[in-house]
Amino acid sequence: MIDTACSLLGCGIDPHVELPQEDYEGPPPRWCPGCGDHGVLAATQRLLHDERLAPERTVFVSGIGCSSRFPHHIRTYGFHGIHGRALPIATGVKLMRPDLAVFAVMGDGDCTSIGAGHWVHAVRYNLDMVALMLDNNIYGLTKNQTSPTTPQGHPSNTQPRGSWLPALNPLSVTLGITNASFVAQTADWVPGHVYATLQAAFRHPGFAFVRILQRCPKWTPGVFRAPAQQMALTEILVHEDGVVEPEVEQYYKTHVAHDPSDLDHARHLAEESDKVRIGLFYKNAANARYEETRRVPVHTAEDKIRLLEAEFDRHAV
Amino acid sequence: MPTHVSAPTGPAEAGHDTGRIPLHGLVELAEHTLEVVSDAGEGAQKCGQGFGALSARMGNGSWTVEIIPAEIQPPPRTPGSASGVRIRIGTREVTNWGDAAGLVIAFNEQVLLSRHRLDALADDAVILLEKRWGESDDPAVLAEWKAALEELSSKPYRIVLVPLEEQTLTVVDNPLHGKNMFALGVLCRIYDRDLDRAREQILRQFKKKSRDVQQANVRLLELGASWAKENLDFQIRVPPGPEKGPMVVMNGNEAVGMGAIASGMELCAMYPITPATSVSHYLGDVFERFGGIVHQAEDEIAAAGVAVGASFAGKVAFTVTSGPGLALKTEFLGLAVMTETPLVVVDVQRGGPSTGLPTKVEQADLLAVLFGQPGDAPKVVLAPATIEECFHCMITARRLAEALRAVVVVLTDANLATGVTPFPRPVPQPDWQATAPDGAPVAQGGKPYQWDPETGLSTRFVPGQPGGMFTATGLCHDEKSAVTYAPHVHQKGCTMRSRKLAALQSTLQPPDVVGPDSGDLLVVGWGSTKGAIEEACERARAEGLSVSSTHLTFLSPLQPGLRAIFERFRRVMTVEINYSDRVGDPFITSENRRMGQLAWLLRAQLLVDVDCWTRVMGEPLRPGQILAGIRAKFGKGADS
Known part of the structure; x- marks a missing residue:
């Protein structure tokens, strides 16, 4: 029988696991060359290896879209669900099996549009899991339709004269949700930072929301061109409690000092949406985790029968 | 002394359904139907449920069903504010809510009017009506009273005025907290209930209240009983049936919840929706003690998703919903089918489409469940026919979901959800329960x-x-x-x-045929209509009609052997609570007629010319109504 309690080391972690990184790799992805998803996948596979995650005790859940093919390329358990609904599935997995390491992988359409309601509530539930939102500012798989994060004025097949509305700001939304526990942003063109962010997210006890700015060479090649090409335009949030990656901080010289326990400052930084800022915006490990508050006793079948007989007594004629 | 405001009706005789009440003395009846109606918040439901439970404890068959207003606190003294309970008690097991009530206690004339207008009362019903409104100083109230009694005079009801509030005020200051227990006392006297058991029951019902409140309610019970003894000239005795062994009493939603517990499922993901929600009220109260979680999700879709995710990772999980919620869960059901993730879905059906009749019964989700997903999405569909089956169905559903890696939908409805009846106490078995994944x-x-x-x-x-x-x-x-x-x-x-x-x-086994196994007409039903159908067919046979019935528990896959059964009857007709066109209505022909949902399914599956008789009145079918439909098929009398 499976012990559904999480080890002290962390869910899914098995110190005896010593698998080569290749053992975490599933069949190779078929994303476009130059797609930002490749780098995020590689960083994730490295994380699983470095953190000694047992593949059988790790679950990747995704929605629908380019990035939601993620679980197919990782050798753990996976659930490639339906559009916008990665978070409810991941919630069910974690509620039923707190012992598992759970990752939810979504695109911007998944998370901020069709599944936006789940996003708000998953943040509030604060289950211990990592939620990755790979944000390329466009619907890719369905071939170039405007998403909520598409920059205003950017043309697409559904809004050929440019997106009508200002882009939704996923960071400020997440930071506005009651019980937010971990909110970070990283960018696929800074691989070391992606890895360090994933690691911080995984090690955080609670719902870790990571928005990954992700280039789509096919439909939105321009949206992240400037910050990806000019290092000074990618600002790094620095703090000893934040995402710490000295090498990145050495090359990317625009630093913003930010204490991730300072929610007001986090919101202020996130609101300035003309800046590309990566790092840990907010962290609060003290918030109650839903799988802990909902923990229930484990009973044998015989226990349950005894309790059920008492229940029948209550309804006896 | 009570005031008789209508002329006494003809001589008493024991009718089949309501049982006519004599003017004097004690009558023994095999069964009787009564109602308690009040404004919302006046406690008629507590009175009626208490009376039903007491009758069950005294060895009667009983079926109680709630009369629910659409709003939480509708304006008082309006027909729309009627809240209460219908109770049908019998010597035998009672399987449905019956036809018209033979006795009603009404806390005002307006709520009584609503029952009258719904044809809920037998022509010769005895009406015990609160008298104070007819003595009101308010001319508007007095005018309403007079108009109501005028309208009621269209039927030969026997109306007895009762000083409900006046008497209650001799015990408590606030009549809102007491009239119902006085009424219970009146009923206890009329139906010759054991007052000691009634006292015990009140103490149980009010166990969370103070001793003063408990004692006041007991005094009101006694006062009602003694008032009735002094002022009413009749009594009704429905003798108990043979000793049945240990019984439990509950409503269908509680039975679903208890069945889920007994099946070993440990996660119920849901979103509030009438009339399904009370499953989660019940489980919310007790499930954690059994190691279970009720997760109230952010929406219906998420509830399905959480259940799918939980099932994927461990023991089978379930979700509970009703029509509009089922519609929202559609895509997730398809995903569960495609990924072969076991899942149990309980759909407590209500009137539709859209928001429809939230508190009222319908059996109109069958085809949506079967065919609601894009693409081919085969799933198992079960329909419990009784409250007892609501319990056992959950165990079967869990087991099938796991064994087949399938979605199993349990179709109950508002009639089962709110109906309360005693049934044999289940003996839980260890192998009913899901085992934890072994990790091998x-x-x-x-x-x-x-x-x-x-x-x-x-x-x-x-x-x-x-x-x-x-x-x-x-x-x-x-x-x-x-x-x-x-x-x-x-x-x-x-x-x-x-x-x-x-x-x-x-x-699977072919379904049983109730009645002769061949004949002129076979009535086919599914779900909560079983009791009413079987009663109607029994009465039809007593009239010499060649009618049998069969009831399907499995709607997908259908039970085997149906065609062979159908071929033994000249005609086959489903009886259902969903919409079908009537031949003879404008434009409706036998070719374009839209059929009842089971009829549609049986015709498609079996190539048998199955007819249907359906109603969507927002209430459970009445046996007498079905009987009229059956008679009409034989050319005897008008359809109801």
Whole structure:
């Protein structure tokens, strides 16, 4: 029988696991060359290896879209669900099996549009899991339709004269949700930072929301061109409690000092949406985790029968 | 002394359904139907439920059903504010709410009017009516009273005025907290209930209240009983049936919740929706003690998703909903079918489409459940016919979901959800319960969809099992769960998922036929209508009509042997609470007639010319109504 309690080391972690990184790799992805998803996948596979995650005790859940093919390329358990609904599935997995390491992988359409309601509530539930939102500012798989994060004025097949509305700001939304526990942003063109962010997210006890700015060479090649090409335009949030990656901080010289326990400052930084800022915006490990508050006793079948007989007594004629 | 405001009706005789009440003395009846109605918040439901439970404890069959206003606190003294309970008690088991009530206690004339207008009262019903409104100083109230009594005079009811409030005020200051217990006392006297048991019951009902409140309610019970003894000239005795062994009493939603517990399921993900929500009220109260969680999700879709995710990772989970919620869950049900993730869905049906009749019964989700998903999405569909079956169905559903890696939908309805009846106390078995996934390693080469080519069955891999890692996907996939759009792969996947239903059908039994196994007419039903259908058919046979009935528990797959049964009858007709056109209405012909949902299904599946008789009145079918429909098929009398 499976012990559904999480080890002290962390869910899914098995110190005896010593698998080569290749053992975490599933069949190779078929994303476009130059797609930002490749780098995020590689960083994730490295994380699983470095953190000694047992593949059988790790679950990747995704929605629908380019990035939601993620679980197919990782050798753990996976659930490639339906559009916008990665978070409810991941919630069910974690509620039923707190012992598992759970990752939810979504695109911007998944998370901020069709599944936006789940996003708000998953943040509030604060289950211990990592939620990755790979944000390329466009619907890719369905071939170039405007998403909520598409920059205003950017043309697409559904809004050929440019997106009508200002882009939704996923960071400020997440930071506005009651019980937010971990909110970070990283960018696929800074691989070391992606890895360090994933690691911080995984090690955080609670719902870790990571928005990954992700280039789509096919439909939105321009949206992240400037910050990806000019290092000074990618600002790094620095703090000893934040995402710490000295090498990145050495090359990317625009630093913003930010204490991730300072929610007001986090919101202020996130609101300035003309800046590309990566790092840990907010962290609060003290918030109650839903799988802990909902923990229930484990009973044998015989226990349950005894309790059920008492229940029948209550309804006896 | 009570004031008789209508002329006494003719001589008493024991009628089949309501049982006529004599003017004097004690009458013994095999069964009787009564109602308690008040404004919302005046406690008629507590009175009626208490009376039903007391009758069950005294060995009667009983069925109580709530009369629910649409609003929480509708304006008082309006027909729309009627809140209460109908109770049908019998010597035999009572399986449905009956026809018209033979006795009613009404807390004002307006709520009484609503029952009158709904034809809920027998022509010769005895009405015990609160008298104070007829003595009101308010001319508007007095005018309403007079108009109401004028309207009621169209039927030969026997109206007895009762000083409900006046008497109650001799015990408590606030009549709102007491009239109902006085009324219970009146009923106890009329129906010759054991007052000691009634006292016990009140103490049980008010166990969370102070001793003063308990004592006041007991005094009101006694006062009501003694008032009735002094002022009413009749009594009704419905003798208890033979000793039945240990019984439990509950409503269908509690039975669903208890069945879920007994099945070993440990996660119920839901979103509030009438009339399903009370399953979660019940489970919310007790489930944690059993190691279970009720997760109230942010919406219906998420509730389905959480259940799917939980099932994927461990023991089968379930979700509880009603029509509009079912519609929202559609895509997730398709995903569960495609990924062969076991899932139990309880749909407590209500009137539709859209928001429809939230608190009222209908059986109109059958085809939506069967065909609601895009693509082919075979699933198991079960319909409990009784409150007892609501309990046992959940155990079957859990087991089938797991054994078949399938979605199992349990179709109950508002009639079962709110009906309360005693049934034999279940004896829980350890093997009813789901076992936890064992975490055993998967053998080298094991595939997550290693379909048995005969049955389509395969072994589920659960996270925690080394070597079993796979990615479940809603995309077309092969036995390894690898995504592929190769032509034969989709054909095979669909075949295997469908084959599971045929394999299940091969293990099922044909349904029983109640009545002669051949004849002129076979009535086919499903779900909560069973009791009313069987009663109607029994009465039809007593009139010399050649009618039998059969009732389907499995709607998908259908039970085997149906065609052979149908061929033994000249005509086959479903009786259902969903919409069908009536031949003879404008434009309606036998070719374009839209049929009842089971009729539609049976015609398509069996190529039998199945007729249907259906009603969508927002209430359970009455046996007398079905009987009229049956008679009409024989050319005897007008349809109801």
